[in-house]
Amino acid sequence: MKIVIIGSGLAGLSAGYRLCRANEVLIFEKDPDIGGMSASYSIAHSEKKYFIEKYYHHIFRSDSELLALIKELGLEKQMLWLEGKNAYFVDGKNYPMNTPVEILHFSPLSILDLAKLGLLVLRIRLIKDTTPYDRVKAKDWILDTAGKSVYENFFAPLMKSKFGDNAENVSAAWLIGRVKIRSDRGKEGEKLGYMRGGFNSLIEALAGEITANGGEIRTNREVTEIMIKDNAVEGVIVNGDFVACDAVISTAEPVVLDSITGGKLGALHDTLRNIHYQGTACALIGLDSRLMGDGNYWLNIKADVPFGAVIEHTNFLPFEDYGENLVYVTSYFQNRKSPLWTQKEEDVIDSYLKGLERMFPEFSRKDVLWTKLYRRIDTAPVYEQGYLEKVLPFAAGPSGLYLAGMFSSSNYPERSMNGSVKAGFESAELLMKEKGTKS
Structure with a gap:
């Protein structure tokens, strides 16, 4: 056939x-x-x-079909399970978000709000079927479950960076699925999988x-x-x-x-x-020095910058595999009129570098060895x-x-x-x- x-x-x-x-x-x-x-x-x-x-x-331990395929292809020896440190950049400060103790020091939320956030995550872990939450907006469910402060100071910036103007229309089912896949962590934080060699x-x-x-x-x-x-x-x-x-x-x-x-x-x-569908403008930057000296791999952002996350790949994988520091700077956009789609590549890169300069005072463009930009209009559906x-x-x-x-x-x-x-x-x-x- x-x-x-x-x-x-x-x-x-x-x-x-x-x-x-x-x-x-x-x-x-x-x-x-x-x-x-x-x-x-x-x-x-x-x-x-x-x-x-x-x-x-990266790969999660729950990715059973993918892991079985890797084994079937004889690539299992390339698999690494490494700690990927996460942080949340709010009001000019990085807040580590890996362990319960670190999360308790997230000062944008009060102790009561942190307790509500913890209970929300615990509730999500107990949910087996997300179907009943498909017709509920994530925003409404968070407000009802954890309150206005938790929504506005924790979830809203994350959802805005991922879905732009569509953030308030996203389903609670997506949110629950997202939190479940990212909350499988031990006392030392989250372990993520990656194939050495890429x-x-x-x-x-x-x-x-x-x-x-x-x-x-x-x-x-x-x-x-x-x-x-x-x-x-x-x-x-x-x-x-x-x-x-x-x-x-x-x-x-x-x-x-x-x-x-x-x-x-x-x-x-x-x-x-x-x-x-929404698009993505993902820059990859080769640097002569580390951007995040605190060892963070993934940095979520609440700040006036044209991107929603910074991912320092060589704070996850060994620097020796590459011989240079590698940083992703990425943002989603919602339509073909977005500047992230219409602007020239060098202009998008320039806007990203300006954002990094505002966030990281020690960052210098002199450290930039090269840049690449990957743009797609059809990255994924908006759920x-x-x-x-x-x-x-x-x-x-x-x-x-x-x-x-x-x-x-x-x-x-x-x-x-x-x-x-x-x-x-x-x-x-x-x-x-x-x-x-x-x-």
């Missing part, structure tokens, strides 16, 4: 990996590099050559398995139409050429899927148009109140058309690398079941 997969992110590659041994797999990627949101830069300087993700990633090893291993089994991955190839006749897939149009196939797995974002199917997905048409009704099925309706990606059930209420791997596997398994093919 000939199967076309649209997109070479983790979902597309995972699906291709499951299908390639018994089928003819052809993956089309519109970008020059494979990997999607998990793609990497190849950095070379006088001392080192290494890969580093364009967008920061996640490029995972991307290349998946691609290698696909091609070794006769599959093809073609970059700079954009699918502009999925040909559907008599409610069944016939093939795709790629760079103006028709490619016949028996099935398609699309990982394209919903609005693109609606466009390339010509609005032929019936009841799904309105849903595809009503799933709102608004009632989003559960918009979650796309793995089977799209027409015979032979399957879906997998950030929009899948495995990535709600909180998206992750694991969720994308799981989505790819589930779409492949459904295809095999319905088409009577083998893995």
Whole structure:
């Protein structure tokens, strides 16, 4: 069976990996590099050559499908579990947020507010099913559960940095999922997983398995139409050429899927148009010295700067792996009119560096060795109140058309690398079941 997969992110590659041994797999990627949101830069300087993700990633211990895949590919020895120190920058000061004792010293909240925050986290840990919270706004649930001060001084800045003007519409289900995945920590703080050498090893291993089994991955190839006749897939149009196939797995974002199917997905048409995606402008900066000398890996921010988080990768991974200090500075944006999307790359970088200068008085641009900017308009869905009704099925309706990606059930209420791997596997398994093919 000939199967076309649209997109070479983790979902597309995972699906291709499951299908390639018994089928003819052809993956089309519109970008020059494979990997999607998990793609990497190849950095070379006088001392080192290494890969580093364009967008920061790590693994949680609960990421069972991803960890099993890493083991299956023979990459388990590259796995590291390291302490990732977190802090919250408020009113010009860093507050460590790793242990209960540190959190008790978060002075923007009173002792009573801290107690309310602790009870909220405890309550979240006890929640098994987030479905009842899908139609509740996160803001309203926090206000009802922990009060105005906890919302305004703790959660609101975090939600604003992540969802912009849509922050007040985000569902409580997303918030609960987010807190649950980030609250699995011991007395010493949170341990996060990372692959030594970077996640490029995972991307290349998946691609290698696909091609070794006769599959093809073609970059700079954009699918502009999925040909559907008599409610069944016939093939795709790629760079103006028709490619016949028996099935398609699309990982394209919903609005693109609606466009390339010509609005032929019936009841799904309105849903595809009503799933709102947001973009990301993520800068990676090579520095001659550390930015956060206190060892923080992840810094959330409440400040007048054009970004919502600073992630110092080499405060997590050993400096020796890279030979230079690596810092991500990132922000989400909500539409194509945002300056983070419309401005020239050098202007976005300049605004980020000005923000770092305001936050870190000891930071100097003389320490900047190089900068890179990764921008995407289609990073992930905004998980608004009632989003559960918009979650796309793995089977799209027409015979032979399957879906997998950030929009899948495995990535709600909180998206992750694991969720994308799981989505790819589930779409492949459904295809095999319905088409009577083998893995």
